[in-house]
Amino acid sequence: MNLKELVEKLQTIRDMGYVKALRRGNTGIGYTFESLIGLEETNIPIPDIGGRVEIKTTRKDSSSLVTLFTFNRGVWLKKQKEIIEQFGYEDEKGRKALKSTIFYNRPNSLGLYIDIxxxxxxxxxxxxxxxxxxxxxxxxxxxxxxxxxxxxxxVLADRRTIRGQEEFHFNEAYLLTEPNPRNFLNAFKNSLVGIDLRMHLKENGTVRNRGTGFRMREKDMLELYGNKRNLL
Structure with a gap:
């Protein structure tokens, strides 16, 4: 598929108006879009823009956070076990844990905060x-x-619910390239990206860290890229 063919498919889907979700729940929007565009994967090869392109779909009114990626390697300047023991709490499984999303200029309930x-x-x-x-x-x-x-x-969609059935109108789409470090910093400063701590102590006293996540609302991902091309 080339870029021109992709745009034509997007326009066809847009012109369908509201379509019924083909799956219930959070993953329904992605599954529905991929089915309409005829894909079995969450990425597509578009040779004329340089290779494979990942697909993200989101509801325009969604405020839920998603994990962009996790990154831990070499970042901790204090032992993680000591951090959990000092700032952690007992979780629902009775473990000493530290699980919290922290945004710039918004210290969490434990007083942890981000500076840039x-x-x-x-x-x-x-x-x-x-x-x-x-x-x-x-x-x-x-x-x-x-x-x-x-x-x-x-790809963004308006949504509505008719007699308990969710429906989507896929009417906005962008091709995003060139992730930009300065944009990323600005997103942190605007509290669009947060750091998600997800660790606890196991029974033997060792640390289980599921990966420190970088989280944001999907619809704010536009802010991370240096090149934004409107396709619809």
């Missing part, structure tokens, strides 16, 4: 007593993001 060093392009995580716990190099973070989502077909 513009001159060095560093995102830092501090405790309530200003102890530095971890830091992420924005260029490394964007590199991880780019390796997963360097080219994105981003």
């Amino acid at each position: 060093d513009d001159s060095k392009n560093i995102i830092r995580l501090f405790s309530s007593n200003h102890e530095l716990l971890a830091e992420w190099d924005v260029y490394v973070v964007v590199g991880v993001f780019s390796s997963k989502l360097s080219r994105l077909l981003f």
Whole structure:
């Protein structure tokens, strides 16, 4: 499929108006769109723009957060076990745990907060007593993001519910390329991207870290890219 053929398919789907969801729940929108466009995968090859393109679909009125990627390697400046013991709580399984999403300028209930060093392009995580716990190099973070989502077909839909049946109107689409470190920093500053801590202590006292996630609302992903091409 080339870009011209993709645009023609998108226009055909848009002109269908509201279509019934082919699956219930959060994944219904992606499954419905992929079925309409005739795909069995969440990415498509488009040679004339340089390779495979990931597909993301979202409801325009959705405010739920999604994990863009996880990244832990070499970021912790204090032992994770000590962090959990100092700031954690007992979770529903009786484990000492630390699970929280933290946004810039919005300290969480434990007093953990994010600061940004513009001159060095560093995102830092501090405790309530200003102890530095971890830091992420924005260029490394964007590199991880780019390796997963360097080219994105981003499709948005209005939705409605008729007699309990969800329906979608896929009427907005963008081709997003060139993830940008400066855009990523600005997204952090605007509290569009948050850092999601997801770790606990196992019975033997060792740390189980499911990966520190970078999370945002899907519809805000437009803000991360340097090149946005409107396809609809």
